[in-house]
Amino acid sequence: EVQLVESGGGLVQPGGSLRLSCAASGFTVSQYEMNWARQTPGKGLEWISYISVSGTTRYYADSVKGRFTISRDNAKNSLYLQMNSLRAEDTAIYYCGRNLFDSWGQGILVTVSS
Amino acid sequence: QSVLTQPPSVSAAPGQKVTIFCSGSSSNIGKNPVSWYQQLPGTAPKLLTYENNKRPSGIPDRFSGSKSGTSAALDITGLQTGDEADYYCGAWDNSLRGVIFGGGTKLTVL
Numbered sequence: 001e002v003q004l005v006e007s008g009g010g011l012v013q014p015g016g017s018l019r020l021s022c023a024a025s026g027f028t029v030s031q032y033e034m035n036w037a038r039q040t041p042g043k044g045l046e047w048i049s050y051i052s053v054s055g056t057t058r059y060y061a062d063s064v065k066g067r068f069t070i071s072r073d074n075a076k077n078s079l080y081l082q083m084n085s086l087r088a089e090d091t092a093i094y095y096c097g098r099n100l101f102d103s104w105g106q107g108i109l110v111t112v113s114s
Numbered sequence: 115q116s117v118l119t120q121p122p123s124v125s126a127a128p129g130q131k132v133t134i135f136c137s138g139s140s141s142n143i144g145k146n147p148v149s150w151y152q153q154l155p156g157t158a159p160k161l162l163t164y165e166n167n168k169r170p171s172g173i174p175d176r177f178s179g180s181k182s183g184t185s186a187a188l189d190i191t192g193l194q195t196g197d198e199a200d201y202y203c204g205a206w207d208n209s210l211r212g213v214i215f216g217g218g219t220k221l222t223v224l
Contacts, residue, residue: 035213044117045151045159045202047213059211095158100149100204100213102170104158 002026002103004096009108016086016112022079022096022105030055030074033099036081038092039107046092049081064090086112118142118203120216127224130193134219136186136203142214146206148186150179153200153218162201163188193223 008020020036036049049070050059058070069082079096093107119137126132138144147166151159161170163179166186178189186203203216 037213037215044218045204045215047215050212061212100147100164100206101151101159102149102161102164104160107158 002098004098004103004105006094006096006105006108009094009110011111011113012086013114014087014112017082017084018086018110020081020083020094020096020108020110022081024077024079024098027098028074029072029077029079034070034072034079035097035099035101036070036079036094037097037101038090038094038110040092051079083110086110088112118205118214118216120201120203120219122217123220123222125222125224126193128193128195131189131191132193132221134188134190134201134203134221136188136216138184138186138205138214140184141209142184142205142207143181143186144184145208148179148181148203148205150177150186150188151202151204153202155199159202190221195223197221198223 003025005023012018034051037047039045048061048064051070067085071080091112093109095107096105124132149164150162152162153159162177166181167179176191180187200218200220202218207214
C-alpha cells in the first residue's frame, strides 16, 4: 500500500525556519516525480514545489521561490521541504504528493506567528 | 497564483447526477491531462480520476472525468450524502511550470 507521512511541522516565529519531511512506503521515491502543496484552513489548494525523478529539475511557486527548497533522500525513501524566512502567510497545512498527486500524505500544520 | 476556474458550489438531491466544470487555458488543460480530487471534511484530498477519464482502483464508476479543449468536467451519478465534500481539478501548467489547481467546488447533497 502506498503511504506518505509528513512530519516536522509546528509553530515558528516570522523569519524562522522549518524542515518538513515526507516518509514514503509502498513505493520508491526515487522512481517518481514528487510535489509539495499547501492549503490554508478553509481555503483552496496551492501547489508549491516539484522535483523530477532524477532530482535535477526543481520548480517552485512564485510565493515561495528563493525561500523554500525541495530535496529527496533516496536512501531514506523520503522527500523534504526546507522552509526559510517564513511569513505569516505561509501558515497552512502542507501535503506531499506523488506524481500529479495520485497519492497524498495526511498533511502537517505549519503555523507562523509571534 | 492563477487557478483553474470552478463553480464555488453545486447541489443536488440524493440519487441525482451533478456535473462540476473546470475551465483552464492552452497552457494547462489544453495540453496536459486533468485530475480530479475529493476532499472530505477534515481529511486530505484523495485522487478520484486521472489522465482525464481514468479511475484509480477502488473509486466507484459513479465518478467519471472528461476533457474537451481547455475545459474538463467531473460527473457524479447516484449521489449519496457521503459524497458531500470539496472537489478540485488539477493539471500541470507549462507556462507556470507547476501544478495548478481549481479553486474548489463544495458539493451539497440536499
